[in-house]
Amino acid sequence: MAFTKDQLLARLQELKIEFLSCDHPAVMTVEEQAKYVGHLGGALSKNLFLKDKKHRLYIISALANTKVDLKILSQRLGLGKGGLRMAPEEALPEILHVALGSVTPFALINESARSVSLLLDKGFKSQRYCLFHPLTNEVTIALTPSDFDKFLLSIGREPAYVDLEDCPVVGKDNPPDLAYLVPAEALNLPGGADKVPPTSAPAQTNATLEQKTKQPTQKPKEPSKEQKQKSGKDKINADAVADSTNVEKFVEKVLEKVSNVFIAELSKQSNAVDGNIKDHMLEGVKQRVSSDLLSMTMTLKNSVYAQGFHAGMESTLYPLANKKIVERK
Amino acid sequence: MASTTGETLAAAEPIADGRTEEGEEEQVVNPWEVSAKGGKIDYDKLVDRFGCQRLDESLIQRFERITGRRAHVFLRRGLFFAHRDLSDILDAYERGEKFYLYTGRGPSSESLHLGHLVPFMFTKYLQDVFKVPLVIQLTDDEKCMWKGLSVEESERLARENAKDIIACGFDIERTFIFADFSYMSPPIYKNIVRIANCVTGNKIVGIFGLTLEDYGGKFFFPYIQAAPSFPSSFPHIFSDKYSKLRCLIPCAIDQDPYFRMTRDVAPRLSYHKPALIESKFFPALQGESGKMSASDPNSAIYVTDSLKDIKNKVNRYAFSGGQDTIEKQRKFGANLEVDVPVKYLNFFLDDDAELLSIKEKYGSGAMLTGEVKARLIEVLSEIVERHQRARAAVTEEMVDAFMAVRPLPRMFG
Numbered sequence: 001m002a003f004t005k006d007q008l009l010a011r012l013q014e015l016k017i018e019f020l021s022c023d024h025p026a027v028m029t030v031e032e033q034a035k036y037v038g039h040l041g042g043a044l045s046k047n048l049f050l051k052d053k054k055h056r057l058y059i060i061s062a063l064a065n066t067k068v069d070l071k072i073l074s075q076r077l078g079l080g081k082g083g084l085r086m087a088p089e090e091a092l093p094e095i096l097h098v099a100l101g102s103v104t105p106f107a108l109i110n111e112s113a114r115s116v117s118l119l120l121d122k123g124f125k126s127q128r129y130c131l132f133h134p135l136t137n138e139v140t141i142a143l144t145p146s147d148f149d150k151f152l153l154s155i156g157r158e159p160a161y162v163d164l165e166d167c168p169v170v171g172k173d174n175p176p177d178l179a180y181l182v183p184a185e186a187l188n189l190p191g192g193a194d195k196v197p198p199t200s201a202p203a204q205t206n207a208t209l210e211q212k213t214k215q216p217t218q219k220p221k222e223p224s225k226e227q228k229q230k231s232g233k234d235k236i237n238a239d240a241v242a243d244s245t246n247v248e249k250f251v252e253k254v255l256e257k258v259s260n261v262f263i264a265e266l267s268k269q270s271n272a273v274d275g276n277i278k279d280h281m282l283e284g285v286k287q288r289v290s291s292d293l294l295s296m297t298m299t300l301k302n303s304v305y306a307q308g309f310h311a312g313m314e315s316t317l318y319p320l321a322n323k324k325i326v327e328r329k
Numbered sequence: 330m331a332s333t334t335g336e337t338l339a340a341a342e343p344i345a346d347g348r349t350e351e352g353e354e355e356q357v358v359n360p361w362e363v364s365a366k367g368g369k370i371d372y373d374k375l376v377d378r379f380g381c382q383r384l385d386e387s388l389i390q391r392f393e394r395i396t397g398r399r400a401h402v403f404l405r406r407g408l409f410f411a412h413r414d415l416s417d418i419l420d421a422y423e424r425g426e427k428f429y430l431y432t433g434r435g436p437s438s439e440s441l442h443l444g445h446l447v448p449f450m451f452t453k454y455l456q457d458v459f460k461v462p463l464v465i466q467l468t469d470d471e472k473c474m475w476k477g478l479s480v481e482e483s484e485r486l487a488r489e490n491a492k493d494i495i496a497c498g499f500d501i502e503r504t505f506i507f508a509d510f511s512y513m514s515p516p517i518y519k520n521i522v523r524i525a526n527c528v529t530g531n532k533i534v535g536i537f538g539l540t541l542e543d544y545g546g547k548f549f550f551p552y553i554q555a556a557p558s559f560p561s562s563f564p565h566i567f568s569d570k571y572s573k574l575r576c577l578i579p580c581a582i583d584q585d586p587y588f589r590m591t592r593d594v595a596p597r598l599s600y601h602k603p604a605l606i607e608s609k610f611f612p613a614l615q616g617e618s619g620k621m622s623a624s625d626p627n628s629a630i631y632v633t634d635s636l637k638d639i640k641n642k643v644n645r646y647a648f649s650g651g652q653d654t655i656e657k658q659r660k661f662g663a664n665l666e667v668d669v670p671v672k673y674l675n676f677f678l679d680d681d682a683e684l685l686s687i688k689e690k691y692g693s694g695a696m697l698t699g700e701v702k703a704r705l706i707e708v709l710s711e712i713v714e715r716h717q718r719a720r721a722a723v724t725e726e727m728v729d730a731f732m733a734v735r736p737l738p739r740m741f742g
Contacts, residue, residue: 111424242742245502248457295715298498299722305501306730 002097003109005135011109012143015154019143020129026138028101030064033131033140042129042142045121047103049096051087052079056183057095057113061105061132062121062164072167073119078176102137105148109155115183122161124148247301251293255286359538360583361475363610369617372410372582372609379585381411381607388412391419396458402679403451403608411582413592414604418577422459427741428575429567430455431557431603433466434494436486436508437476441493442629443709444611446716447676449497451608452579456500462566462740465494466557467508474546484510491728493632496719499731503740505566506731509553514734517562520598524552527594536586555591558603565734576603581610612672616648632717636710643670643706651691651698662694663701670698670705677708 003011012019024036030046037044044064051057052074062068074083092098095116096107105118124130129142143151152159160181170176243249259282266278356365358375365371376383384404392400403409418428432452434445456463467490469483478486487508494506533539533548560567560574567574578588585607592602613628627646630639650668652658665671665688678684687704690696 242739245739245742247500291711292715295498295719298500299719302495302499302501302727302731303722303724306724306727309730309733309735310726 002112003135005139008106008109008134009141011154012141012151015150017143017147017150019141019147021134021139021141023139026101028137033137034064037131037140037142040129040131040140040142042131043124043127044131045124047105047132049087049092049103050084051091052077052083052085052182057087057091057116058084058119058181058183059096059103059105059108059116060119060164061124063123063127066121066123066164068164069167073164073178075170076166076168076176076178077182078170078179079182098133098135099137102133102135104133104135105152106132106134108152108157117181117183118152118157118160119164119178119181120159120161121164123164125161245301247294247297251290251297254293255290259286358583359586363583370610375582376411379411379582379589381413381582381585381605382415384410384412384415384606388415388419391416392458395419395423398458401451401454403447403454403676405681406675407609408447408611408676409451409579409606409608411607412605413588413607414602415577415606418575418604421575426575427461427571428459428577428604429461429560429740430463431466431576431578432463432580433468433554433557434490435468435471436483436490437472437478439486439489440626440631440633441490442631443712444629446493446497446632447608447611448579448581449494449499451606453498455577455579455606456503460503460741462503462505462737463499464557464563464566465499465504465506466554467491467506468550468554470509470546470553471550474544474550480510484508488728491732492723493716493720495723495727495731496632496716498719501727501731502742503737504731505563505735505737506728507734508732511732512734516564517556520556520559520562521552523598524555524591524594525549527597528552528590532590536590551587551590554587555594558588558591558595559598559600566737566740573599573601575601577606578603579606580608582607583610611676612669614642614646614648614669616667616669617672630709630713632713632720634713636714639709639713640706643702643709647673647702647705649698649702651701652694655697658697659694662692663698665692668701670701673705674701674708677712678704 009019009021020040022037022040024033027033027036030044034044045061046064046066046068048060048062048068049057050060050070058077060068060073070084071081075081077083087095089100092100092103095110095112096103097110097112098104098107105120107113108116108118125145127145130145130148131140131142132148133139134141149159162178162181168174168177263278263282356370356375357363358370363370384407389400389404392404399405401409422428430452432448434449452463455461467487469480469487472478472486473480473483487510491506491508528551530548533551537547537551539547556562558576558578560571560576578584580588585605588603588605595602611629613625614630615628627642630642634642648667648669650664650666650671652661652663663671668691671688671691674684674687678687687696687701691698691701
C-alpha cells in the first residue's frame with residue numbers, strides 16, 4: 001500500500017508536527033525548486049537514491065550546498081571505491097513509491113522501503129527549516145529539524161546525521177566510519193523481498209547472508225537486463241546456500257539427470273519411440289516416483305542434521321568433560 | 330472483572346455441548362466428542378455456529394497464485410474447508426510479511442491412524458510452499474489430565490508420536506517439536522499466565538462445558554494450548570525482530586473453541602489474532618458417523634497396518650455405496666454420497682482426471698465396488714508404506730534434535 005502525499009501530511013498532523021506547505025509546478029532540480037520556495041527561508045535539500053553492488057539501497061539527503069562525493073562516501077560505508085551508483089529507475093516507484101524527481105526521506109514511510117538506509121547531512125540540524133518533497137515534486141514542505149526527527153522516530157528510524165563533506169582516509173587502521181549505516185538486508189529488485197524491520201543496532205557489512213525469497217512464478221514484472229547481469233553473480237552465491245538444503249530442488253535435479261540419461265539410452269536402443277511418448281513416459285515416471293524421492297530425501301536431510309547437531313553438542317561438552325578427568329587425577 | 334469484549338464473547342459462545350434451547354441434542358463437536366444425530370455432521374451449521382468462514386474457490390486460487398503451484402489435494406477437494414482470517418495472512422505474505430505455523434497433537438495413544446496424519450500432511454505442505462517455521466505442541470499434560478495417564482506414560486507417548494509426526498516429512502531446519510512437560514519454561518509460562526489473566530472460569534465453562542466436579546487442571550489447560558500462538562513463547566526461535574509475527578494454525582475444526590478463546594485474548598496482549606485453517610473429520614471406514622476412533626481398530630487405517638491389513642479392512646469394513654448385486658450395480662450405479670472408498674479417494678487420489686473418471690463410471694454402474702476398493706487399497710498402501718519407511722528411519726537422536734531448544738537461523742530461507 002503506497003502512501004500518498006495527503007496520507008503523509010495527515011500523518012504529520014497526527015504527530016502534531018507543524019509544517020509549511022507550498023504547491024508549485026513539478027520541479028526536477030534544486031535550482032528550479034528554489035525559484036518557487038526560496039522565500040520560505042529554509043534549507044533546500046538534494047536527495048539521492050543510491051544502490052551498492054549488493055543491491056542495498058540508500059537515500060542521501062543533503063543540504064543543497066553540501067558537496068557529496070560518492071566515491072568517498074562509498075569508501076566510508078565500507079563498499080570500496082565506486083561502490084555506490086544511482087539506483088535503477090524502476091526502484092523509485094517500486095520501493096519508494098515516488099516518481100522521478102521526487103526522492104525524499106519521507107518515502108521511507110512506506111513498508112517497501114524498510115531496508116533503505118538514510119544518511120542525513122548534519123548541516124540540517126542547524127537550519128531553521130528543512131525543505132523536502134512530501135512524496136510528490138509538485139509540493140514542498142518546510143519543517144523544523146527536530147520535527148523531522150520526530151517523524152523519523154515515528155516510523156521506527158533512528159535519524160543518522162553525518163558530516164557528508166568529511167573525507168577521512170579509510171584503511172587498515174581506519175575502518176570505514178559509516179559502515180554501521182549499511183542496511184542489513186538487500187532488496188530483491190523488483191518484486192518480492194525478504195522484508196526486515198529496520199534495526200537501530202548497527203549492521204555489519206560482511207556478516208550478513210543475503211536471503212532471497214523464492215519468487216512466485218506469476219510475478220508480472222521482469223528484472224531489467226542490467227539488473228539481471230549485475231544480480232547474477234550475487235544471486236548465485238545466496239541461492240547456492242539456500243539450494244543446497246532444499247529438498248524439492250534436489251529431487252528435481254536428480255529426476256532431471258536421470259530422465260535425460262534414460263531418454264538418451266532409450267533413443268540409442270530404439271529410434272521408434274517418438275518424442276511425445278518419451279515425454280509422456282517421463283511425466284508418468286516423475287509423478288509416481290516424486291513423492292517417494294521427496295520423502296527419502298527429507299529423511300536423509302533430517303538424519304544428517306541430527307548427527308551434526310549431536311556432534312556440535314558433543315564438541316562443546318568435550319572440553320568440559322576432559323577438564324573434569326584431568327582435575328580428578 | 331471481565332472486560333466487555335470478554336462478556337460479548339461469552340454471550341455469543343455456542344452452548345458447549347451443542348444442545349439447542351429446548352435441550353435437544355443436535356450435533357456435538359468439541360475437542361473431546363464428535364457426534365451427530367443421524368450420523369452425518371452438518372458442516373454448514375457448524376461453521377455458522379462457530380462463526381468461522383468457508384474456504385472458497387477464490388481463496389484456493391489465491392493460494393495457487395501466491396505459491397506458484399497447484400493447491401494441496403486437501404484444499405482442492407474441500408477437506409480443509411473453513412478458516413479464520415486466512416486472507417489477512419495471505420495479504421500480509423504478499424506484502425512480504427512472514428508468519429509461522431502452529432499445530433499440535435494430544436498423544437493419547439501410540440497408534441496413529443490416517444485421520445491423525447491429515448493435519449500434519451497438510452501442515453507440511455504449508456511449510457513447503459510458504460517456507461515458514463513451524464512449532465508442534467505435544468500436549469502430554471492434557472492427556473495426563475483427561476485420560477488419567479501417568480506423567481511418565483504421557484511423556485513416553487508424546488515421544489513416540491513425535492516419531493510419526495517427523496515421518497510426515499517436516500524440515501528440521503524450520504521445525505520445532507516440543508512436549509509441554511519438557512518445554513515448560515519462563516517464556517511460555519509467562520504467556521500462559523498472561524492469557525490466564527484474561528479468561529475467567531465462567532468463560533472456560535462456557536466454552537468447554539466443564540463443571541466444578543472436574544479437576545482444576547482442565548480449567549488451566551486451555552491457556553497452555555493457547556500460548557504457542559504467540560511468538561514470544563519461543564524466544565530461541567523468534568527474536569525481538571519477530572515479536573509480532575503472525576501465526577497460522579492448521580487443525581481439525583473440533584479445536585476451534587481453544588482458538589476462539591485465544592483470538593479473543595490476543596489483542597489484549599498486543600498480538601495479532603492467530604489465523605486458522607480448519608479441516609473436516611476424516612470419515613471412519615464404516616461411514617459418516619463421526620471421527621475415526623482410536624479404540625476401534627477397524628474404523629481406520631493405522632500407520633502400522635501391513636498391506637494385508639489394509640486390504641482386509643478396506644474390503645471388509647469400508648462402507649460401500651454400491652448396489653447389492655452386480656446386476657443392480659450395472660443398472661443403477663453406486664450411491665456416491667455414502668460410499669466411503671470414493672470419499673477416501675477424494676482425499677488421497679491426487680489425479681483429478683482419474684478421480685472424475687472413477688466417479689463417473691462407478692456412479693453409472695460401469696465400475697464395480699471391488700474395482701474401486703482395489704484402487705483405494707493401492708493408493709492407501711503407497712501412503713502407508715512411505716510413512717513406515719520414513720518412520721523406520723527416525724532415530725532417538727533425530728527426535729532429540731527436533732525437540733532441542735535451538736535457534737532456526739534459516740527458518741525463512
